[in-house]
Amino acid sequence: MEFKRNIIITGGAGFIGSHVVRLFVRKYPDYRIINVDKLTYAGNLANLADVESMPNYVFVKADVADYEAMLALMRDYHVDGVIHLAAESHVDRSIKDPFTFARTNVMGTLALLQAARVYWESLPERYEGKKFYHISTDEVYGTLPLDGGLFTEETKYDPHSPYSASKASSDHFVRSYHDTYGMPVVVTNCSNNYGPFQFPEKLIPLFINNIRHGRPLPVYGRGENVRDWLYVEDHASAIDLIFHKGRVAETYNIGGFNEWRNIDLIKVLIAAVDRALGNPEGHSLGLITFVTDRPGHDARYAIDSSKLASELGWRPSLQFEEGIERTVRWYLDNQEWMDQVTSGEYQKYYDEMYKGR
Ligand code: NAD
Ligand code: TYD
Numbered sequence: 001m002e003f004k005r006n007i008i009i010t011g012g013a014g015f016i017g018s019h020v021v022r023l024f025v026r027k028y029p030d031y032r033i034i035n036v037d038k039l040t041y042a043g044n045l046a047n048l049a050d051v052e053s054m055p056n057y058v059f060v061k062a063d064v065a066d067y068e069a070m071l072a073l074m075r076d077y078h079v080d081g082v083i084h085l086a087a088e089s090h091v092d093r094s095i096k097d098p099f100t101f102a103r104t105n106v107m108g109t110l111a112l113l114q115a116a117r118v119y120w121e122s123l124p125e126r127y128e129g130k131k132f133y134h135i136s137t138d139e140v141y142g143t144l145p146l147d148g149g150l151f152t153e154e155t156k157y158d159p160h161s162p163y164s165a166s167k168a169s170s171d172h173f174v175r176s177y178h179d180t181y182g183m184p185v186v187v188t189n190c191s192n193n194y195g196p197f198q199f200p201e202k203l204i205p206l207f208i209n210n211i212r213h214g215r216p217l218p219v220y221g222r223g224e225n226v227r228d229w230l231y232v233e234d235h236a237s238a239i240d241l242i243f244h245k246g247r248v249a250e251t252y253n254i255g256g257f258n259e260w261r262n263i264d265l266i267k268v269l270i271a272a273v274d275r276a277l278g279n280p281e282g283h284s285l286g287l288i289t290f291v292t293d294r295p296g297h298d299a300r301y302a303i304d305s306s307k308l309a310s311e312l313g314w315r316p317s318l319q320f321e322e323g324i325e326r327t328v329r330w331y332l333d334n335q336e337w338m339d340q341v342t343s344g345e346y347q348k349y350y351d352e353m354y355k356g357r
Contacts, residue, residue, distance in 0.1 A: 003032040003056065006077045010036045010064050010112065011086030013043035015198040016135070019236040020083060025051045027240070032056050034077050036070075037086060038063045044341060047197045064108035070115035082116055083243060084109065085135045087170075090201055091163045095295060098162035105166035106173070109134065113177045120183070132185045133243050134174040138228070138255065139164035140189060143298035146226060150304035151189070153251045160296045175249070184248040188238070191255035191303045194323065195232035196330040200342060207266060208331045209338055211273040211284045221293035223263030226300035230256045231323040234316040241312050255303025256316035263288075268321075272328045 009024065011017040012035030025033050037043045039061055051057055058077075062069045064086045073079065087105050088094065094101045113132065120130050141151040142158030157172075159165040177183040194204045207217050238254045246252060260268075266288065274283045308314045318326075331338060 001055070004028075004030040005081060006032045006034065006079050007081040007083060008034045008036050008073065008077070008079050009083045009085065011043070011084075012059075013037040013039055013045050013047060014085065014089070015042070015047075016193055016232055016235060017085040018047035018197050019195070019232050020085065020239055021048060021057070022051055023233075023236045023240055025054050025057045029054075029056055032058065032077065034058045034060060034073065034079070036060050036062050036064065036073065040088075041344075042089065042199045044197075046337065046340065065103055065111050067111040067115055070112050071118055074115050074119035079116070079119065080129055081131045081133070081243065082112065083133045083135070083239065084112055087167070088163070090199075091139075091161045092201070092294065094161055094163035094166070098166075101162050101166040102169075105163075106169045109170035110173050113173060113183070117177060117181055117183060121181070127182055127184055130184055131243065131248075132174065132177070132183055133239070133246075134171065134185065134187045135239065136167050136171050136187055136189045137164065138189050138191050138253070138301050138303050139298065140168040140171060141301075144300040144302055146224070146300050150302050151253060152304045153189075153253055153307055160298055178249045186242060186246045186248060186250055186252070188242055188246075188252045188254050189303070190235050190238075190253075191228035191230050191301060193232045193235050194229055195327050196334070197337075198232070200338060203262070203265075204269065204327065205331055205338075207269055208273055208328055209342070211270060211287060212277065212332065212335075214284070214287065216289040217266060217270075217287045218289055218291040219262060219266060220291060220297060222290065223261065223266065223288075224299075225262050225297060226259050226302065227262065227265075228255050228257070228259050228302045229265070229320065229323075230254065230258065230316060231318045231327075234318060237317070238308065238314050241314050242308070245312055247311075252308045252312075253303045253305045254308060254314075255305045256320075257303075257305070258316075258320050259300075259302050260320075268324060269328070272324055273332070276328055276332055
């Protein structure tokens with residue numbers, strides 16, 4: 001079958017990537033979606049079990065930092081679009097192991113850019129009809145005071161963790177490929193995501209699981225840091241819109257104007273889980289345990305996404321309370337998924353499903 005477009009989505013077996021792959025595979029049956037993922041501890045093909053047999057879906061296990069492999073994929077699949085999500089994504093891990101973050105986030109992005117450049121420049125139409133879309137984070141902007149201000153697309157980069165420094169570096173490389181080679185790129189910086197399929201090292205799934213099992217909830221510092229939360233499917237819908245309609249060489253901030261102090265969010269989460277489990281009100285509040293703060297812990301993130309709203313008409317679809325209810329329900333209903341990812345069992349999924357295909 002001839003496909004209208006051939007799009008590589010990297011990191012498609014991860015949290016956000018799996019929602020983006022699912023959306024594109026289902027919504028665009030005339031696009032071939034090539035999910036390129038190394039399947040690190042954070043990549044789980046079970047996240048995509050509902051689309052893996054679709055005729056417009058292909059999975060390739062590969063490392064984005066492997067330039068030759070990326071170039072071969074570009075050629076083999078006649079790729080005309082890249083949506084790049086593959087990354088090491090957890091701040092606490094970046095503090096312990098910064099090299100892995102530089103390798104995947106910086107060198108991996110560069111290898112992918114160079115492969116796209118070499119392939120697209122070899123074609124008669126060169127960059128016409130092509131797009132390289134890089135998914136980044138609001139953490140590259142650094143931190144805001146607790147009492148005000150928002151990150152706009154003009155905010156100066158000021159990363160503080162090895163994670164955000166590696167993402168900032170990759171963003172610069174992407175923009176340099178537009179300015180130097182004329183590659184049609186777009187970059188988005190999104191706030192904290194939450195929802196189904198998030199690896200339980202991140203605050204929301206970790207705490208839902210701990211509440212369920214009556215385990216302590218380790219709150220860094222005094223729990224006064226502020227994050228701006230967006231339901232993952234709303235991020236995926238913004239990515240869809242920007243991939244198709246975003247202006248080349250532009251940056252768009254993505255967020256839902258939904259700021260929460262960690263400690264307040266944790267109390268909402270406790271109430272939702274206790275309700276769902278039929279526990280009396282306040283039952284799990286005693287699990288809150290204040291622990292030593294994360295080094296370099298950014299005080300506050302808050303995204304101004306008015307450019308995306310006014311230019312492309314994007315709005316988040318879910319109210320936070322509804323998003324949290326849905327998320328809590330999903331993790332409680334999918335204890336098997338949680339047990340698999342926390343035990344490492346999910347790594348076998350690839351061997352059983354894909355080896356020899
Ligand atoms: P995740 O850690 O859940 O998933 C990352 C995926 O990338 C995994 O499937 C992993 O196997 C894959 N991967 C890692 N290294 C790879 C490599 N070298 N080659 C190929 N694949 C590799 O991450 P996520 O939370 O879904 O984040 C996805 C992207 O969105 C990242 O670029 C992240 O910086 C960005 N982002 C995340 C958030 C958030 O709140 N989670 C917010 C804004 C932006
Ligand atoms: P996290 O989910 O790791 O996302 P990020 O660091 O990218 O914002 O953390 C969200 C917030 O929750 C952040 O301020 C750190 C805090 N946090 C805790 O207090 N305890 C925890 O165990 C974790 C994982 C995070």
